[in-house]
Amino acid sequence: MSGGDTVYIAATGTALPGDAVDNAALGKLLGVSEEWIDIFVGTRTRHFGWDPVTGEVRGTLADLCAEAGAQALHASGLGPADIEFVVLATATPDLLLPTTATDVADRLGLSHLPVFQIQAGCSGAVQALDLGRTLILGGRRAGLVLGGDVTHRFLGPRGDTARMPTEELVNYVLFGDGAGAAVLTDEPEGERxxxxxxxxxxxxxxxxxxxxxxxxxxxxxxxxxxxxxxxxxxxxxxxxxxxxxxxxxxxxxxxxxxxxxxxxxxxxxxxxxxxxxxxxxxxxxxxxxxxxxxxxxxxxxxxxxxxxxxxxxxxxxxxxxxxxxxxxxxxxxxxxxxxx
Missing domain, CATH: 3.40.47.10 (Thiolase/Chalcone synthase)
Structure with a gap:
């Protein structure tokens, strides 16, 4: 049965790097209390693709997006030959060029298809979904949309956290690293x-x-x-x-x-x-x-x-x-x- 003018999410996948960093561990590194973190943002844990102590980068955006994309493809039951486009949304690409989207496509064994990268903040995942939906309605049968962000270029070990203004310090407890993906199709497959x-x-x-x-x-x-x-x-x-x-x-x-x-x-x-x-x-x-x-x-x-x-x-x-x-x-x- 064809979906006609409807687009479907067949499967999703996600990736979070390393172990969760709780407020006790992060507060100790930053010289602030668990209570301050809870009062200010309420977040209890987050994941970083870099070591909060040394700053060593252990997981790039491409690493996370490739992991999430592979999960989504596996869950959908589709193979690389079935995917007709890739759209990736991020505010924090690994490089300006080549795009992280092409790196992820390469890792997933995808080739000879359009690959788009959207530069956006929190709305980027929806923009990727919007573009992917448009491509399906335009005749593509299936595609992969992804979204993710990493913090290592903007946060890192600091020896002067006690002197940071609150509006800068809060970024260390507010943000984390991660990626997600969804397979879009023109028929009600998988999750339907x-x-x-x-x-x-x-x-x-x-x-x-x-x-x-x-x-x-x-x-x-x-x-x-x-x-x-x-x-x-x-x-x-x-x-x-x-x-x-x-x-x-x-x-x-x-x-x-x-x-x-x-x-x-x-x-x-x-x-x-x-x-x-x-x-x-x-x-x-x-x-x-x-x-x-x-x-x-x-x-x-x-x-x-x-x-x-x-x-x-x-x-x-x-x-x-x-x-x-x-x-x-x-x-x-x-x-x-x-x-x-």
Missing amino acids: IAIRSVLNSWTGQGRRPGQVLDWYGTTDRHSDRRMLAEDYKAIEEQVPPISAEILWELLGGLGWDLADLGFLLPPQLSERMTARIMERLPATPAREISCVSETGNTGNALPFLQLDRLLPEFTTGSRAIALCVESSRWIRAGFALEKV
Whole structure:
């Protein structure tokens, strides 16, 4: 049976590097208390592809994405010859060129197919899903979409953590490394999850960025400007109402009611922020699917990590909506799913 104008998620895969780093271990390295970490972000553990003590990089973005992609392909029952495109979303590629997407395709044995890399923050996974869905609707039969981020270029062992301003120190407890993947198909194979809608809308005209992720070149590599900065006040004020807008827009476009939702996948900035967002969303019987308290903020990996948690409980007829807000320049994103 052909899916016609419907695209399906056949399988997912995820990858988190190394052992979980808890607040006790991280707090000791940073010279802060477990209580401070809990109060500020609420995250309990995170994973790093680099050693927090030595800074040695043990897992690159390509490593993680290849692992997640291999899992998804295996779970889907499809082989390399069945995959007709690759889309990878990240804010932290291993290199500018060659792209991490081509490296991952090479490792997975994929060749003679279009390979795309999207440069984006938290909304990138949805952008990858949107592009993959468009390619399937345009005639491709199956493809692989991935998302992931790593922190070793922006965080690392520091001897002066006690002198860091809070807005810089918090990045060490907020973020983690990870990757996720999904196989998209034109027929209801594998998990048989129909993508009913995808929202991907930039709304940042005239607005200041809520997050900046910088990079250095040969002429400014010794600059003292910060590589990673957030406007937490703006994020706390704006992300919850934007999340509600996304939810209502997706529901309205599909003609669904709040009562129709079995699961809700909220934005995963931090455990504390997710709780604030849920408090601002309309009451719904939907069960919350979150992972950020265990994984940390892994950027483009997060929606895939949430999907991986959703699948065991997603039964025929179930409906779910995922919400993503990218605060760098305020991108509203999300998607709606139904098990067929």
